[in-house]
Amino acid sequence: MPETKKITETQSNYNDLEQMDTISILKNMNREDKKVADAVALVIPQITKLVDALEDRFNKGGRLFYIGAGTSGRLGILDASEIPPTYGMPHDRVIGLIAGGDSAIRKAVEFAEDDIEQAWKDLSAFKMNKNDTVVGIAASGTTPYVIGGVRDAKAHGLLTACITNNPHSPLSKEADISMEVNVGPEFVTGSTRMKSGTSQKMVLNMISTALMIKIGRVKGNKMVNMQLSNNKLVDRGARYLIEELNVGYEEAEELLKLYGSVKKAMDAKGK
Structure with missing residues (x-):
């Protein structure tokens, strides 16, 4: 069976980028970025399903884990790290894990994302329970670390979800809830830290913010549980x-x- 075409690897809609002047580069990037919110809007039903499931599991003591590699892993860690100061939640309720461990946050760890068994080993250190949820993040939807983590989490009875930018990817087939955000080709071909990364950040914001609102960490429209740290x-x-x-x-x-x-x-x- 031929491999599913990866939209994240298709040719940019623009060519001869090095011949553009600065304002043309920036305007064309902005033109592409405007497509992201519309692409995210199409997966709101899937995000809704995840948040509603998370609310029940969270109220029973469950935790939310993000797993990813490279940019995707860093975005998950970013979202998780902002929950305690913004909403006053303990650091162990929303947790981000990256292939290669914490050192990979700043510097890429070669081939760490290619180990299909490592994510579950990383997750197991947290003594997973049936109310926990694992969300795999991978623009390509083919990252072994993420696929393996979602697969193994599901096999152990956990709720699983994924955020990806390629429809019908191997990752989507493993997850209970698949959020496939088709943002189209990147401005720089294959550079998924651009539109794909932006879409992932938006979806993560929606998941965690909606969850915190649903479990009572917001009053009216205010962050009444924020840490008074400055x-x-x-x-x-x-x-x-x-x-x-x-x-x-x-x-x-x-x-x-x-x-x-x-x-x-x-x-x-x-x-």
């Missing part, structure tokens, strides 16, 4: 309390110092 965030928290509690700035600051979070201050005041 002056900017303390100021933001104070302004939230001023708006919600009708108090002055100094009192809002004192409430934050006393209770440690916007949410706890609001709960104490019955709001």
Whole structure:
């Protein structure tokens, strides 16, 4: 059977890039980027299915794991790392893993993505349970590390999903829920850190943000559980309390110092 054509490897819609002036390069890149949101919109039904399943599993103590290699792995780690400061969740609830380990975050580890058994070994270190969910991220949908991790997670009874940019890829066939974002050829042929990476970041934002809203980490439209880890965030928290509690700035600051979070201050005041 012939291999499915990889859209992520098809020729760019543009040629002779080195002959373009700077503004033409940038305008053409921007023209391509405008296609990304529309491509993501087409997979909202699949994202919805995943978030709804995650909400139930999360409320039972389950965790969300992202696995990927290269850019895809780094994007998963980025999304996971932002959950504790933004929503006040423990660091062990949303976890990003990259082929090659933490050293691969900054520098590529040769051939790490080609080991089809390693992802489950990496996941197993976290003592996986039936309420955990594994989301594999791979633009090509052919990365062995990611395919193996999703395959093995599913075999152990976990919910699995994937984010890929090639329809009908081997990865999609392994996952319970497949989010296939067809952004078309890259501006630089095969450079999936561009539109493909942008689409992955958007989908990850949607998954984690919607999940945090659904499990009660947002009130109204505010990050009331954010960690008050710098002056900017303390100021933001104070302004939230001023708006919600009708108090002055100094009192809002004192409430934050006393209770440690916007949410706890609001709960104490019955709001």
